[in-house]
Amino acid sequence: MDNEILFKERQRFKQWWLWLALLGVNSLFLFGVFKQVIGGRQFGDKPMSNSGLLIASGITLIVMIVFINFKMETMIKKDGIYVRFFPFHLKFKFYAWDTLTKSYVRPYSPIAEYGGWGLRKGLLGSGTAYNISGNQGLQLEIKNSEKLLIGTAKPQQMAELLKKLGQEKL
Template sequence: MAAKILFSETQRFKQWWLWLLLIFSAFIPFFGLYHELQKPEPFADAATSTGLVLALVVIIPTVALFMLLRLETRITEGGIAVKLFPLHLKFRQFSWPEIEQIYVRQYSPVSEFGGWGWRYGFGGKAYNVTGDMGMQIVFKSGKKLLIGTQKPEAAAEALKQAWPVAQ
């Protein structure tokens, strides 16, 4: 029997400035290729044309990745699970006995982890997609993991139910 889910959250990258940057960066090589095709002799400058095609080869998968990326978090009676799809195809499970401390806190994504996503920083590893609130996990091994949340109150309440030691 599966453990009862006390908290579940799915987050996506929804920052307007990120999507503006991605769309703008994709627009430039598309416009350049369109302009090349309108010339009497398209692709006369092979270096420029190759550069535009290479830019699209990088930008299109990057935009697709951001469209697919989602952070899924679950708190159950047995532990906490996280998946950053499509980078993780299965949930990463962390059982309560391997956790020394867990609590919800505010953090600085840029100064502590260098931004959002699957990040490593001085404070350990982080999975976050937006905002500045997260569940800080300190493992008995000494390693740290921060999982971003847009529902800090609900996460804190679920932690109190699942792991009474959590503060």
């Protein structure tokens, strides 16, 4: 195959503190629904209306379902780099090698450079970042001066492949 997948990575949010916070908020609202809507006793000193409690519970459940479905996929093929951060990107974004002025793996500071993890706009001209966790990423600079950092949990493997393909551009 001419355009076989040479590198593939799929990442999901696995931070325990994030899931603990989401479960805690959902549990609190679901407990309120069972106590007030089903049990008929008010939940708290200044309770919400039943419909407000149901709506708030629904919203927190939807947020949790969205987080469960977040995933970032990165592929490197002979023709370039493909990346998708679902559900923000339904199709892969493609970056051809000949459109890149720089491509290399580097350490970065998610909070200092991009304000955290996720789909982020960088601070002070560092561009855009797609990252799930960690502090290693594939830095791309595109001929139109756009910068993109793609987080990776496999920095060594990615760097070796870039060198092998002759596409490590510093």
